[in-house]
Amino acid sequence: MSTKTSLRPPGPKGRLLVGNTVEYDRDRMGFLRRTSAEYGDVFSFDSRTIVVFEPDLVHELLARTNGDFSSESSAVATRFDAERSAEDAELWMAARRAGWRGLNRATAQAHAIRLGALFERTIEETLGQPVDVLAMMKSFSGRATADFCLGPDAGGMPEVIAENTAAIEPLSGSSQLFPAWLPSKRIARFRRARDHTLDSITARIRRRAAEPAPAEARDLLDVLLAVPGLSELQVQRLIRGILLAAFGVPAAAMTWTVWTLTTRPDLWDRVATEASQWDGASVPPLSALPQTEAVVKEVLRLWPPTWLMGRIALRPTTLGQWALQPEDQVMFSPYLIHRDPRWWTDPDEMHPERWLDPAMTPRRHSYLPFGAGPRVCVGTQLGMLQLTLATFWLARNYQVSAPAAARSGPEFHNLLVPTGFTASFQRSS
Template identity: 75%
Template sequence: MTSTGVRPPGPAGRWLVGNTIDYDRDRMGFLRRCHDEYGDVFSFDEHTIVVRDPDLVHDLFARTNDDFSSESSAVATGFDARRSADDAQVWMSARRSGWRGLNRAAATAHTTRLGALFERTLAEAGDRPVDVLELMKSYSGRAAADFCLGADADGVPEVVAENAAAIEPLSGSSQLFPEWFPSRKIKRFRLARKATLDAITERIHRRRSAPAPDEPRDLLDVLLAARDPELTELQVQRLLRGILLAAYGVPAASMTWLVRTLATRPDLWERVAAESAAWDGEDQPPLSALPQAEAVVKEVLRLWPPTWLMGRTAIRPTSLGRWALEPGDQVMFSPYLLHRDPRWWPDADVLDPDRWLANRTPRKHSYLPFGAGPRVCVGTQLGVVQLTLGAFWLTRGYRVSAPGADRSAPEFHNLLVPKGFRAAFSRA
């Protein structure tokens, strides 16, 4: 469709601060009200539009790295289209080499170790009520470090946890400040970022100084063995840091919603537990043996996608649908709203795992828990495996007590999480 050159309608906002205050007071409520009033596309401000049309979101994903950038930062940086394009090339080259070389043996070994990490994490919680999100952050941080670094993972989850904690108050604000700004939060962010990169670099050098293994044992082995092209140290550093950070919070939020769902729905717990008990193999079961667990996982990701708000930045003058965009303009969209839109989903707000078991194919482009296109989440497949096996381990070996779970309302902050959700885990 030809661009009109006209901005979509949107709320006028307040003097000087625009819509920031109203948005921060109730983020999801603000987005819902604006979509109800202005339609599937509205202007948040003069440089930002928000869309809720599946086809426009798909177009945005498909043109990422070409017309749009997916890069984001916890601090304010001037938009540089050439730098953005170069950064995208570095990232894509590294991830292509990594996933192309990651063999089944390394992935299977990681999955096998996951079970021990899960048990270790829950054992540390004891039988007392704990903050489930913080517990699952500990688990997902260990899992990500194991996947990326294998035997060299010791100490890395703690460094990544500090890096993530330093990012949270910055990226959770609607107003970003430059890196030179005299702020304790920004200083903490700089130090935490350096510590993470130093930890990764130390392990790269250690690995390069040792004889290369016959077969890759983890992602770092794969990246260092890559040829055509060979990856630079910078590429390896950035890919590993990106994965370690992404795999810290998002899977933890997903696991927290999964635990809450199973704890508050005894019928689903029983279905998944019966399936888990039926597995008598020595190895971890494949997803094909866990259809009930996988269906619950998919429905949890539909109703509560941790990355509830995503965005892209225009690299060059372009358009989206009939709306013109200039370099630096942002396009935002909410998977949460797409996943709960009654136009695309019957009984959209109802938790119904059977919709996946019955192969009721959703409307095309309306289910995006991991994004799509060339910058789709690199851990999509691994994430589904980890969550499904998490449901398997949980219902097979534990009991969960969470009497106040229904009061843990969704919180739309950096990630979508059930606020204040606490539970106790005991051996079955």
Template identity: 40%
Template sequence: MDPARPPGPRGHWLMGNAAAYEKDRAGFLRRHHRDYGDVFSFDERIVFTVDPRLAHQVLTATNRDYVTEPAPFAGSSAPGDAGEAARPWMRARRVLRPAVADAAPMVTGMDGRFVAILDDVLDRTAGREAEVLPLMLDVAGRAVAELCLGEDAAGVPDLLAAVNAALLPFEDAGYQLPAWIPSPRNRRFFRVHRRTSETLTGLVRARRRAGAALTPPRDLLDVLLAAGPAMSDGAVTSALWTVLIGGHGVPAAALTSVVRELAMRPDLTAALAHEAARLDEAERPGGGERPGGGGRPGPGRGTDGAGCPRARLPLAEAVVHEVLRLCPPAWTMTRVACAAVDFGRWRLRPGDEVLSIPYLIHRDPRWWPDPDVFDPSRWPAVRPAPGTYLPFGSGPRRCLGAAAALRQLTLAASHIARRFHVRAPDAAAAEPAFCGRLAPAGLRAAFHPVEP
């Protein structure tokens, strides 16, 4: 065991590597991966890894040897204390997991609503060019709010939009001012955080006062309130907050990347539309028009609870997998060591941070043939080794809603291709932006409805 730190760039004598990293994050990581190998130090506290085995090791040891990165202003407690603080969320995960599985009635029941939300948002553009990411944030916000809160979701998507805007400055910056400094971004964050927490707490208390949660549950709030032993209002609110934030920005970033690929690849879009039309035709009773559909392509019987749409839309699912490989929204994943722990040839200290880099792992020719080529045909034949494909993370903190997200992304890719001509002349120039979540920067597109 070599106790020394992994090698890494020395950086500026005062600023270290912060300025170079902020100027070009992807270029910085590529350059130093080439110069130092799969593990390299950023400074005395932070280590990067592009080794899938180490990434998998760290992610699967989370809650034991590591904890997740704290949220802004989460406090300066020791990593061990942070692990203890995660216990309520881990319990909430166990309560929620059956409800958000791919074939769970609550998830399949959202299929039709998700497609309706997607149509509503894109139809409002009336074929005019618009920035795609805000549209997809609207779609994701409305969908996750309904999944969590059902009929009580009104106003919550707007709060999610405000939270997203308040968090962006922290995701873009490589440093964080102390909470006691009344900077504009700090004040804005606390204001939005307080308003959102108060709203969610009010909804939790009102639902609890209304009596026992319905069986079967209508939404995730019902699931949490039905847990035994009972969860406190604070624990339920915190769980809702986590699901809402996780189901907002990340899916929106992935949807934006899906739109970019559809805009750049008309032949692929046509193939997706054909796949969707075939499914629609095969499942249309008597070959007639879908009841109530008015001629508009529908999500198909396989997407309204009778089966998994991914099994019936293999090309759409392959497109989504390839988008998530080349442009994973969670392009880095941070874990903090709770104690001294072995990390390859090195020994990490308590409080050291490990940043695994799925963006580079997913583009490494050792694990992926022609890694920079967008090739949906590699799926589903490919069986990625542990740690080589991490769009949803791994281990005990793997994204709780991974199955539901993959389901909705597959539906979206298929439905947009079937329902719209996507025009984005500058799609190729909309390179991914490397900040909190990876998404095409400034992508603008026009969604022209296909004539029925």
């Protein structure tokens, strides 16, 4: 391929005025598959958006985030300000680096112990009754992440985040972004929910800051407040970002895990056998659960909740041979990269052995359920901890009945979720 810079990659012209939006919203995954098959690994969606499926180019895009590209996103249309975006990124990254350096094994272990009680409480609330699994797992992940971030001040926060997320979904479910000033009930609801979330987090930060510092950090908020020079705004933004990101994504991943285990009894038996070998005296480290962790990784490969990601160009730049202007968008789909037969053997098949056999190591840059680069999902390690332990507790302590699971197909909306997946949970005998 020539290395000469070209203006734009080829792509479908679409319809007058609306371009490709109608066709895309009608069948998002079908549109991406068809267009990629016709135009290749890089194509234009419209005059300001390109779509990339080549793993090395995606990795380059992610690695250059905060420099040439921004990960900023919004549920409403706002004027993009490259300078402000760069400043916001630095605030976020400084808080993130400080927070993660301050976390220690004792803090993580304390959260893991509380996590088990939260998982049991969530399951026991509907024991023996048919339940929407995604809704149940949203309840669990909301409680779990609020506990990780806010510990003793987590009360009420999952409900606040649930409302914030519910207000975002109708706006982000369309390819069209509407301006924040539009007189719309949906936008007014979004603004109220956003402001309530910020006020709720700020109140908890100030209440905690007024208390004597504990001898040992109990949660992320304790860690952040102990960092010299970290502003209230930085703490607020980091905690809000984690709470919002960790509400839906882990819930969708855990829902797919339950779906996988109920449709693959052999995998359930494999995970349950491993779980039964733990003595139960404490929470196991992930190193003691290789089979369980491999199943979780394979679920995230086949069903990455964030199935579509993107970046915005901050300045005139290039990606591969393609020229980009400020505010141009670059989109990519982990789902399609994860299922590309060029990078994966039997890409549509569930093979947890991929993660246990060194000879099956995936192609570099072809696995990115959490993104990559400097803005890799801040909850990557937390998410793997929560998902693996929840799967361990599920197989160890419960039985699941989901006779209609096979009829639950994937829905490519804001998140990738199984449609209409219901199940009932019982204590193991």
